[in-house]
Amino acid sequence: MRDVFIIGVGQTPVGEHWDLGLRELGAVAIGQALADAGVEGVDALYVGNMLSGCVNGQENLATLLADAAGLLPAEAFKVEAACASGGAAVRAAALAVAAGVHDVVLAVGIEKMTDGVASTVAAGLATAADQDYEASHGFSFVALSALMMRRYLYEHGCSREEFAPFAVNAHKNGVGNDHAMFREPISAGDFNRSPVVASPIAVLDAAPVCDGAAAVVVCCRDRIGPLHEPVRIAAAAAATDTIALGSREDILTLGSAKRSAERCFAASGLAPGQMDLFEAHDAFTIITALSLEACGFAGRGEALRLAREGCISADGCIPLSTAGGLKARGHPVGASGTYQIVEASLQLRGRAGANQLAKARRALTQSIGGHGSIAVTHILEA
Amino acid sequence: MRDVFIIGVGQTPVGEHWDLGLRELGAVAIGQALADAGVEGVDALYVGNMLSGCVNGQENLATLLADAAGLLPAEAFKVEAACASGGAAVRAAALAVAAGVHDVVLAVGIEKMTDGVASTVAAGLATAADQDYEASHGFSFVALSALMMRRYLYEHGCSREEFAPFAVNAHKNGVGNDHAMFREPISAGDFNRSPVVASPIAVLDAAPVCDGAAAVVVCCRDRIGPLHEPVRIAAAAAATDTIALGSREDILTLGSAKRSAERCFAASGLAPGQMDLFEAHDAFTIITALSLEACGFAGRGEALRLAREGCISADGCIPLSTAGGLKARGHPVGASGTYQIVEASLQLRGRAGANQLAKARRALTQSIGGHGSIAVTHILEA
Numbered sequence: 074m075r076d077v078f079i080i081g082v083g084q085t086p087v088g089e090h091w092d093l094g095l096r097e098l099g100a101v102a103i104g105q106a107l108a109d110a111g112v113e114g115v116d117a118l119y120v121g122n123m124l125s126g127c128v129n130g131q132e133n134l135a136t137l138l139a140d141a142a143g144l145l146p147a148e149a150f151k152v153e154a155a156c157a158s159g160g161a162a163v164r165a166a167a168l169a170v171a172a173g174v175h176d177v178v179l180a181v182g183i184e185k186m187t188d189g190v191a192s193t194v195a196a197g198l199a200t201a202a203d204q205d206y207e208a209s210h211g212f213s214f215v216a217l218s219a220l221m222m223r224r225y226l227y228e229h230g231c232s233r234e235e236f237a238p239f240a241v242n243a244h245k246n247g248v249g250n251d252h253a254m255f256r257e258p259i260s261a262g263d264f265n266r267s268p269v270v271a272s273p274i275a276v277l278d279a280a281p282v283c284d285g286a287a288a289v290v291v292c293c294r295d296r297i298g299p300l301h302e303p304v305r306i307a308a309a310a311a312a313t314d315t316i317a318l319g320s321r322e323d324i325l326t327l328g329s330a331k332r333s334a335e336r337c338f339a340a341s342g343l344a345p346g347q348m349d350l351f352e353a354h355d356a357f358t359i360i361t362a363l364s365l366e367a368c369g370f371a372g373r374g375e376a377l378r379l380a381r382e383g384c385i386s387a388d389g390c391i392p393l394s395t396a397g398g399l400k401a402r403g404h405p406v407g408a409s410g411t412y413q414i415v416e417a418s419l420q421l422r423g424r425a426g427a428n429q430l431a432k433a434r435r436a437l438t439q440s441i442g443g444h445g446s447i448a449v450t451h452i453l454e455a
Numbered sequence: 456m457r458d459v460f461i462i463g464v465g466q467t468p469v470g471e472h473w474d475l476g477l478r479e480l481g482a483v484a485i486g487q488a489l490a491d492a493g494v495e496g497v498d499a500l501y502v503g504n505m506l507s508g509c510v511n512g513q514e515n516l517a518t519l520l521a522d523a524a525g526l527l528p529a530e531a532f533k534v535e536a537a538c539a540s541g542g543a544a545v546r547a548a549a550l551a552v553a554a555g556v557h558d559v560v561l562a563v564g565i566e567k568m569t570d571g572v573a574s575t576v577a578a579g580l581a582t583a584a585d586q587d588y589e590a591s592h593g594f595s596f597v598a599l600s601a602l603m604m605r606r607y608l609y610e611h612g613c614s615r616e617e618f619a620p621f622a623v624n625a626h627k628n629g630v631g632n633d634h635a636m637f638r639e640p641i642s643a644g645d646f647n648r649s650p651v652v653a654s655p656i657a658v659l660d661a662a663p664v665c666d667g668a669a670a671v672v673v674c675c676r677d678r679i680g681p682l683h684e685p686v687r688i689a690a691a692a693a694a695t696d697t698i699a700l701g702s703r704e705d706i707l708t709l710g711s712a713k714r715s716a717e718r719c720f721a722a723s724g725l726a727p728g729q730m731d732l733f734e735a736h737d738a739f740t741i742i743t744a745l746s747l748e749a750c751g752f753a754g755r756g757e758a759l760r761l762a763r764e765g766c767i768s769a770d771g772c773i774p775l776s777t778a779g780g781l782k783a784r785g786h787p788v789g790a791s792g793t794y795q796i797v798e799a800s801l802q803l804r805g806r807a808g809a810n811q812l813a814k815a816r817r818a819l820t821q822s823i824g825g826h827g828s829i830a831v832t833h834i835l836e837a
Contacts, residue, residue, distance in 0.1 A: 074555040094587060117693075125582075126508030126535075130590065132582040133537035136695045136828045140702070146714050148693035149829060150543045151535040153508075155515035161532045165547065172554035173456040200507075200514040205476060208512065311499075311530035313518045320522070332528050446518045447531060 077167040078303040079453070081110025081290035082415040087254045087403030089187050090284040095131055096141035098286040099183050103142040106179065106288035111300060115290065116175035117148035121162030121182040123155055123407035123442075124197045128189040138181060148175070154311075155201035156356065158182065159287065159410025160440025160449030166291050167306050176293050182411025183286040194282055198406070201443045203317040215279065215357075217444050219271040221324050222359035226273060228325060229374040233273045236358035237264040238380035240277045243355060243394055246387070247401025249427030250416075254283050254403035278358040280404030287411040289418065302422040307343070307435070307454040310336035316446045327360075327445035330367035334439065337452045338369070345369040348452075349433045350420055351391050352413035354441035355398040364439060365391075368450075387430060395420060395428045410440030410449060421455040459549040460685040461835070463492025463672035464797040469636045469785030471569050472666040477511055478523035480668040481565050485524040488561065488670035493682060497672065498557035499530035503544030503564040505537055505789035505824075506579045510571040520563060530557070536693070537583035538738065540564065541669065541792025542822025542831030548673050549688050558675050564793025565668040576664055580788070583825045585699040597661065597739075599826050601653040603706050604741035608655060610707060611756040615655045618740035619646040620762035622659045625737060625776055628769070629783025631809030636665050636785035660740040662786030669793040671800065684804040689725070689817070689836040692718035698828045709742075709827035712749035716821065719834045720751070727751040730834075731815045732802055733773050734795035736823035737780040746821060747773075750832075769812060777802060777810045792822030792831060803837040 083105025085098055093101075099120075107113065120135040131137060135149035154161040159182030166180035186194050199208040202217055226233065241261055247253035259277060267277035297303050312332035315321050321328070338344060345368060355361040362376035370391050371379045379385060385393035396402050396416040399409050417436035419425045425433070433455070440449045465487025467480055475483075481502075489495065502517040513519060517531035536543040541564030548562040568576050581590040584599055608615065623643055629635040641659060649659035679685050694714035697703050703710070720726060727750060737743040744758035752773050753761045761767060767775035778784050778798040781791050799818035801807045807815070815837070822831045 096587070123514055124508070126506070126579075127512070127514075129586065130509070130578065130582050131586040132505055132509075132535055132579075133584070133698060133825045133828060135536065136825060137585065137698050139695045140698050140828075145696060146694040146711060149536070149695045150547070150693070153514055153533040153535060154517065154531070165532070165550075168547075168550050168554050168556060171556060172550050174550060174553060196512070197508075197514075200512050202515070203519065204511065204513040205478070311532070312528040313521045313531045314527060316515060316519045316522050329528060443515045443518060446515060446522075 074171045075173055075293050077170045077291050077306045078297055079289050079418050080292050080297060080301045080303050081106045082418050083109060084252050084287040084412060084415050085285050086252045087283050087285035087405060091187060095125060095129055095183060095185050096137055098185060098284060099138040099181055100141045102286035102288040103179060103181055106290050110290035112177055112290060115144060115147055115177045115179045117169055118144055118179045119162045119165040120151045121158035121407050121411055122151055122184060123153055123158050124184060127197045127200060128193055129185055154447045155442030156406045157410055157440040157442030157447045157449045158407035163289060163411060163414050164309050164311055164449055167309055170291055170293050176296050178291050179288060180411060181286060181288040182408035184405035184407045185284045186282045186405060187284050206317050215271045215274055217318055218357045218359060219274045220318060222273050224324055225359055231377055234265050235377045237261040239355060239358040239361045240264050240400055242385050243398040243400035246395050246428055247397030250396040250402055253397040253401050254281060255401045274357060280356045280399040283403040283405050285403060285405035285408050287408050287415045289411060289414055304418045304421045305454045306451060308337035308341040308452040311449045313447050314445055316443055318444050327363045327367040329445050329448035330364055330439060330441055333448045333450040334368040337450045341452050343452060348391060348435050348437045350395055350430060350436045351393050352417050352438040353394055354439055355394055355400050356404055368437060392430055395430060413438040413440060414451060417453050421453055456553045457555055457675050459552045459673050459688045460679055461671050461800050462674050462679060462683045462685050463488045464800050465491060466634050466669040466794060466797050467667050468634045469665050469667035469787060473569060477507060477513055477565060477567050478519055480567060480666060481520040481563055482523045484668035484670040485561060485563055488672050492672035494559055494672060497526060497529055497559045497561045499551055499560045500526055501544045501547040501562050502533045503540035503789050503793055504533055504566060505535055505540050506566060509579045509582060510575055511567055536829045537824030538788045539792055539822040539824030539829045539831045540789035545671060545793060545796050546691050546693055546831055549691055552673055552675050558678050560673050561670060562793060563668060563670040564790035566787035566789045567666045568664045568787060569666050588699050597653045597656055599700055600739045600741060601656045602700060604655050606706055607741055613759055616647050617759045619643040621737060621740040621743045622646050622782055624767050625780040625782035628777050628810055629779030632778040632784055635779040635783050636663060637783045656739060662738045662781040665785040665787050667785060667787035667790050669790050669797045671793060671796055686800045686803045687836045688833060690719035690723040690834040693831045695829050696827055698825055700826050707745060709745045709749040711827050711830035712746055712821060712823060715830045715832040716750040719832050723834050725834060730773065730817050730819045732777055732812060732818045733775050734799050734820040735776055736821055737776055737782050738786055750819065774812055777812060795820040795822060796833060799835050803835055
């Protein structure tokens with residue numbers, strides 16, 4: 074197995090891009106990543122995306138992007154793992170390089186959600202749940218997350234207000250990221266007064282509907298040049314759990330997140346305490362809390378204390394979602410996993426701008442699909 | 456790069472499975488493949504599928520199938536490359552094994568088209584074309600193929616009737632395959648009198664809308680046991696071409712098919728004349744002809760002569776689609792590429808039943824998406 078390195082990254086601003094389609098968003102992110110890597114072509118292109126079929130009426134998406142970005146005749150597939158698609162595309166790219174089949178490969182995460190009316194997007198997001206036993210009975214994606222949050226409140230005897238630090242931290246970090254959708258700070262009071270979407274989840278617990286594309290170029294050791302600032306993929310793993318929430322023994326354990334993180338730590342010989350930042354899948358504040366617990370940063374029911382004590386801020390013990398996370402940077406679903414890896418790479422290269430951490434040598438990124446039914450975890454190292 | 460072997464295959468009959476959903480179809484094919492391989496679990500599961508988002512309302516499909524087949528917590532992604540998805544899933548599985556990251560991996564191709572009304576399926580298939588410049592202007596998938604066939608008739612001065620041997624051969628082979636959707640022979644007269652769909656394409660030029668799932672288990676050399684009849688993946692390659700037909704210099708050259716086949720021949724040191732069978736992507740008779748020319752079995756404009764002279768039959772120089780092909784076995788789009796590899800593996804193992812060829816040592820399989828915008832080609836060796 075060959076070592077794999079990230080040598081280029083690109084990203085569009087996250088937001089409502091009414092004037093850009095899939096091909097334009099993709100080409101912008103790809104162009105930036107190729108320029109950053111200083112390469113003109115790639116051997117293959119793997120595209121992480123969830124909704125292009127049901128929201129945009131466009132499959133064969135990887136070919137579309139290869140064509141739009143001038144990368145023909147490169148091998149090109151779309152990789153779908155619900156909201157973890159952006160992480161899965163990077164995983165697929167790294168596998169092809171590790172195998173020695175390709176030397177330089179692009180992974181692109183992309184989502185264009187504003188093409189659909191609100192009901193189409195809500196139905197699209199629900200395709201990550203079990204269509205037969207959940208979605209077709211009226212469960213939306215938010216409603217399923219609300220069940221998890223309700224259970225957390227009950228089991229740990231806490232209040233929704235205690236989740237405020239996650240949203241406050243994300244928005245604070247979003248201020249310094251000029252690619253973020255939301256760049257205004259919010260207060261705990263704003264969070265507490267936020268209108269309810271699906272009780273106990275309110276607007277400020279949840280990541281927004283938006284568009285965006287992010288790209289990374291990965292390569293083998295031989296292709297690292299003198300101008301590169303390579304970031305090594307120290308470990309990667311993916312794992313699954315039941316698709317339906319009701320099939321789980323315990324809905325407060327994100328089994329896929331836990332297992333994939335454990336595999337990454339075992340493979341790299343590293344421990345949670347050695348991570349300098351955690352790009353978490355903070356689609357809802359409850360998922361942030363459960364991710365911290367699944368990855369070993371907090372014990373069961375301890376994530377809120379971690380947040381309350383300031384551990385998740387830039388100068389804390391485990392800085393969380395330093396570019397604003399899914400909550401403030403935005404959550405173009407199939408792209409988010411790639412945005413996480415772009416941000417972590419920039420931090421490790423010392424190029425994270427206003428949000429640069431004082432120490433950033435190792436990062437954990439975790440992209441979660443469904444309600445923890447699939448997770449893709451990476452450890453990156455400078 | 457490690458060598459990769461196919462050690463188990465499974466397939467459901469192709470047809471209209473009104474009583475089976477995605478999870479049931481997938482579990483049947485997976486169960487057969489695992490039993491054939493004599494393994495109980497796998498390290499990862501890659502699912503080839505095109506339409507689950509827009510026709511079935513189900514993304515996160517790989518997790519659904521891992522769950523339904525008892526394969527949790529294995530890594531699981533869906534791979535989409537339009538109608539080439541089934542070939543792309545096998546490619547992804549082989550990459551993970553070649554990399555040394557996984558030892559035993561499942562690739563499953565699956566499509567459930569009868570969930571949708573006819574217009575939904577037609578719109579779904581058109582998502583393989585360029586949504587902005589083709590599909591949204593009313594081009595159906597058949598209409599685009601009709602343009603290619605019209606041009607072929609014009610450029611080579613031939614008639615639609617000369618394509619009859621492709622359909623006649625496919626249906627003849629379908630008779631002997633108990634997993635085929637159509638098991639009745641047809642005559643050249645039937646073909647000639649067939650009702651027009653999009654001139655010059657008629658019903659008997661085209662593969663049917665249907666459901667099905669096929670699966671293969673791949674592994675590294677160390678995991679081959681004494682009871683296995685391993686089939687080696689001697690070469691694999693994927694390539695892309697412009698997504699829009701109108702962007703091509705020449706719509707009678709399937710550039711992606713040509714390039715991926717050339718790469719396979721170069722990597723394996725083999726030539727077209729050394730192939731004992733060709734599982735072609737015969738979604739339309741025109742695509743069969745163009746594939747034969749792209750892969751070097753016939754010169755430009757020579758494919759019809761090859762067919763006329765009987766070269767494509769079981770005792771000819773290049774037996775074509777020995778299990779009935781997309782035309783008669785059926786074309787559950789994202790599954791077809793996996794069905795091709797299942798059939799080729801059975802031939803190479805001497806287990807193709809009534810359709811067994813006298814000599815079957817090496818097979819070429821080619822899965823094509825869009826109108827040749829993506830192709831995935833494999834050479835398998837006994």
